[in-house]
Amino acid sequence: MGSQQHQLKKIIVQCLIGFFACFILSAFFVTKKTSSALIQEAVPNTAEIKISVPMNKFFQQDDSKDEKNPELVQEISENVIGFDDITYQVPENTASKTTTKITPELLKQMENVDFLKQNYYLVDSRTALLDGDIKPQQFLEKDFTIDNSGQEPKVLIFHTHSTEGFVDSDMSKDMSEGIWGVGEELKNILEKKYGIAVLHDTGRYDMVDGKGQILGAYERMEAPIQKILDENPSIQVVIDMHRDGLPENVHLVTEINGKKCAKIMFFNGMCRLNKDGVPQPTAGLSNENLEDNLAFSLQMQTTAQSLFPDFTRRIYIHAYRYSLHMKPRSLLIEVGSQMNTKQEAINAMTPLAEVLASVIQ
Numbered sequence: 001m002g003s004q005q006h007q008l009k010k011i012i013v014q015c016l017i018g019f020f021a022c023f024i025l026s027a028f029f030v031t032k033k034t035s036s037a038l039i040q041e042a043v044p045n046t047a048e049i050k051i052s053v054p055m056n057k058f059f060q061q062d063d064s065k066d067e068k069n070p071e072l073v074q075e076i077s078e079n080v081i082g083f084d085d086i087t088y089q090v091p092e093n094t095a096s097k098t099t100t101k102i103t104p105e106l107l108k109q110m111e112n113v114d115f116l117k118q119n120y121y122l123v124d125s126r127t128a129l130l131d132g133d134i135k136p137q138q139f140l141e142k143d144f145t146i147d148n149s150g151q152e153p154k155v156l157i158f159h160t161h162s163t164e165g166f167v168d169s170d171m172s173k174d175m176s177e178g179i180w181g182v183g184e185e186l187k188n189i190l191e192k193k194y195g196i197a198v199l200h201d202t203g204r205y206d207m208v209d210g211k212g213q214i215l216g217a218y219e220r221m222e223a224p225i226q227k228i229l230d231e232n233p234s235i236q237v238v239i240d241m242h243r244d245g246l247p248e249n250v251h252l253v254t255e256i257n258g259k260k261c262a263k264i265m266f267f268n269g270m271c272r273l274n275k276d277g278v279p280q281p282t283a284g285l286s287n288e289n290l291e292d293n294l295a296f297s298l299q300m301q302t303t304a305q306s307l308f309p310d311f312t313r314r315i316y317i318h319a320y321r322y323s324l325h326m327k328p329r330s331l332l333i334e335v336g337s338q339m340n341t342k343q344e345a346i347n348a349m350t351p352l353a354e355v356l357a358s359v360i361q
C-alpha cells in the first residue's frame with residue numbers, strides 16, 4: 001500500500017510539472033506573437049530605416065588626426081554615406097504625393113527645427129541642424145535668378161566621383177555609362193530646352209594613374225574646378241552630381257509623365273562636426289557661401305515638391321563642406337543609387353532641369 005501511495009504521488013507530481021511546463025510554453029509563444037505584431041505595427045510602410053555599421057569596417061581611421069587633417073576626414077566620411085549610419089526612406093504611399101504650397105501657416109511651421117527635420121531634412125548623426133540655421137522666409141525670398149545674356153556658360157556640371165555607375169552600367173566602356181552620362185543629359189536639356197549654356201567637366205578626380213581612388217577626390221577636384229571658374233566668370237551655378245550608395249533592397253524610383261525616374265536628393269554640408277556631443281566648426285573647412293547654399297537647395301526642394309511631388313528625397317545634412325563653397329548657387333545632387341538603371345537616372349534629368357530652370361530663370 002505504501003508503495004502504491006508513493007507511486008501515486010509520483011504520478012501527481014509529474015502531471016503538475018507537465019501542466020506548468022505547458023502553461024509556461026504557451027505564455028511564451030503568445031507573448032512572442034504579440035511582440036511580433038507590435039513590432040510590425042510600429043513600422044509602417046512609410047517608415048525610415050536606420051542602419052549603423054562600424055566605420056572601421058570600411059576604413060581604418062585614427063580619430064586623433066581629425067583636427068590635423070580635416071580634408072581626409074571629410075573624404076572618409078563622405079565615402080561611407082549609404083553604409084555608415086545612413087538613413088533612407090522607403091518609397092512613400094500615395095497620400096504623400098501632394099503638391100506643397102508655401103503658405104504663411106507652413107512658413108510658421110518651418111521655423112521649428114523639429115518640423116524641418118521631419119519634413120525637409122535628414123540630419124547625419126555626425127553633425128546637427130540647430131535653431132536658426134534655416135531661415136525659411138528669408139531663404140525662399142532670395143533671388144537666385146541668373147544673368148543669362150551672352151553665349152558663355154552659365155552652369156558648370158562636374159563629378160567629384162565620376163566612376164559612379166548604375167545597376168546596368170558597364171563602366172569598362174566609357175564615362176557615359178555612369179553618372180557622367182547623366183550629367184551630359186542634364187546639359188543637353190538645359191541648353192536645348194531652356195537656352196542655358198552649360199560647361200560639363202570631364203575631369204576624373206576619383207582616378208589616380210588610371211586606377212580608382214576615392215580618397216582624396218575632393219582635394220584633387222578643387223584646383224581644376226576653381227581654374228574653370230576663374231577662366232569662365234560667366235558661370236553662376238555649380239553642380240557636383242553623384243549617385244548615392246544604398247542597401248540593395250532599396251529602389252529609389254518614381255513615375256513622372258509616364259516615365260520611371262530615379263529619385264534625387266539635394267545635399268548640404270554644415271561645416272560643423274559633433275565633438276563629444278557638442279557641434280563645433282570643422283577646422284580648415286569653412287564656407288562663406290553656406291547660407292546661400294542652404295537657401296538654394298531649399299528653393300530647389302520646395303520647387304520640386306510643387307512641380308513633381310515624390311521626385312525628391314529629403315535634403316541630406318552632413319558635417320563637412322564637400323564642393324559647396326565655390327559659389328553661392330552650388331548644389332551637390334545625388335541621382336538615385338546603384339540600384340537604379342541608367343535610363344531611370346537619365347529620365348530624372350527632365351524634371352530636374354525644369355526645377356532648376358524655374359529657380360534660376
